[in-house]
Amino acid sequence: MTAVAASWLPLSAGERSVAIEVLVHGPLSRTELARRLDLSAGSLTRLTKPLIESGLLIEVPETGTPAEVRQGRPSQPLDVVAESGSFLGFKITEDMVYGVVTTLRSDIVARRDRPLTSHDPAEVADLLAEMTDELAREHPRLAGIGIGVGGLVRERAVVGESPFLHWRDVPLGQLVEERTGLPVVVENDVAALVEAETWFGAGRGLDRFVVLTIGAGIGYGLVLGGRRVPCAEEDRGFGRHWIIDPNGPLTPEGARGSAVSLLAIPSIRYQVRAATGRDHTYEEILALAAAGEPMPARVIDEAGRALGVLVAQIANFAMPQKILLAGEGVGLMDVAAGTVEDAVRAHRHPLAAPIDLETKVSDFHDWARGAAVLAIQVLVLGVAEV
Numbered sequence: 001m002t003a004v005a006a007s008w009l010p011l012s013a014g015e016r017s018v019a020i021e022v023l024v025h026g027p028l029s030r031t032e033l034a035r036r037l038d039l040s041a042g043s044l045t046r047l048t049k050p051l052i053e054s055g056l057l058i059e060v061p062e063t064g065t066p067a068e069v070r071q072g073r074p075s076q077p078l079d080v081v082a083e084s085g086s087f088l089g090f091k092i093t094e095d096m097v098y099g100v101v102t103t104l105r106s107d108i109v110a111r112r113d114r115p116l117t118s119h120d121p122a123e124v125a126d127l128l129a130e131m132t133d134e135l136a137r138e139h140p141r142l143a144g145i146g147i148g149v150g151g152l153v154r155e156r157a158v159v160g161e162s163p164f165l166h167w168r169d170v171p172l173g174q175l176v177e178e179r180t181g182l183p184v185v186v187e188n189d190v191a192a193l194v195e196a197e198t199w200f201g202a203g204r205g206l207d208r209f210v211v212l213t214i215g216a217g218i219g220y221g222l223v224l225g226g227r228r229v230p231c232a233e234e235d236r237g238f239g240r241h242w243i244i245d246p247n248g249p250l251t252p253e254g255a256r257g258s259a260v261s262l263l264a265i266p267s268i269r270y271q272v273r274a275a276t277g278r279d280h281t282y283e284e285i286l287a288l289a290a291a292g293e294p295m296p297a298r299v300i301d302e303a304g305r306a307l308g309v310l311v312a313q314i315a316n317f318a319m320p321q322k323i324l325l326a327g328e329g330v331g332l333m334d335v336a337a338g339t340v341e342d343a344v345r346a347h348r349h350p351l352a353a354p355i356d357l358e359t360k361v362s363d364f365h366d367w368a369r370g371a372a373v374l375a376i377q378v379l380v381l382g383v384a385e386v
Helices: 013-025 030-037 041-053 121-138 172-180 189-200 259-263 265-276 282-290 294-318 332-346 364-380
Strands: 057-059 078-080 086-092 096-102 108-115 142-149 152-154 158-162 167-170 184-188 208-214 218-224 322-326 357-359
Touching: 013 030, 013 041, 013 057, 013 078, 013 189, 030 041, 041 057, 086 121, 086 364, 096 121, 096 364, 108 121, 108 364, 121 142, 121 172, 142 172, 142 189, 142 364, 152 184, 158 172, 172 184, 184 189, 184 364, 189 208, 189 218, 189 322, 189 364, 208 294, 218 259, 259 265, 259 294, 265 282, 265 294, 282 294, 282 332, 294 322, 294 332
Parallel strands: 086 142, 142 184, 208 322, 322 357
Antiparallel strands: 057 078, 086 096, 096 108, 152 158, 158 167, 208 218
16 A cells, blocks of 8 residues: 555644644643743744644634633634544554554544464564555555554664564564555554553643553553653563562562562463462453452452552652553452552551552553554654654
8 A cells, every 4th residue: 555644744843843732732722832832923823824724733613702702813722633644553462463543633433453373574564564454445544553562672663572472673664664655663562552641641741650551561651751751671571570579479471579470460370370270361360359269369469469569669769640550450450459559558658648540441452542642753743752
């Protein structure tokens, strides 16, 4: 297929700053926009005129003030035209590819999932290209693709290491671009999720914000000054070495008593299987624990304490305004919320402010949406480092 660039591309640096401010915080009046960006009225007019003419921005009716009582020349707020471009986001897991199409404001308008039957990089790229073609028939104004992968990603193009896919130095961005003709951004999946939540979700408008994910592994993202803190060791398995209980369980994927050994879904399943000789899904283990089955209840109770200690440690050192708990393992809170809260209190100063802990029940489409947000940021708005 051939790339379809939005009519408002490319943006100058000044236009980009205006577009980002309106996209994330809009609709905004011209007065407020000029104040936020420290621009004169004339400079703002010069920057917004081409964005309005190209269809990226639009004047919207002012709310809260009846038209008949307004005095002087009306100043209609500016907002983005969310449908002016569509973006693809893919989340690759060990056995599935989850795809979404979003608007410019990251609203999901389509979903498409396919089983991943091979980890061969060329075959994975072929599958992504097939899914792109299918979605492009329904959404022809595609401006770019974002791909989220669990592992270490370099230069937003090369998967340096992915334990789930058993990849090393795979130029995934190039492989998909060659097959689709669309520009591609590849990023660590947790980093992509953090960006989406910072711009459009739980962290919007916050100066200090943390995302903690529990699922196949443990993910962590820190936002300071409203911007994600990038880390060269991103998703190098730090949770395997973040020791919660030195006397805790030893599992194949983590050091003894580490966050991964206590909290990751494969580790929880491993502990129950080793103790009972029976294999259960994570959901079955949670249900058995809730019903009072001794071994599942013990494992889930330990996991709840570990999560509470982890949350308290993050709050003590990073001092975030909010911690978002996400990932496919958040069902733990349904069974062990009391244990988590007790552990948090035990590891915080008695006079410390309460932690704003938000739990997000989500699926892998939210992770795919995060990848689409990366495409919006990098390919469309030209954000070099987010």
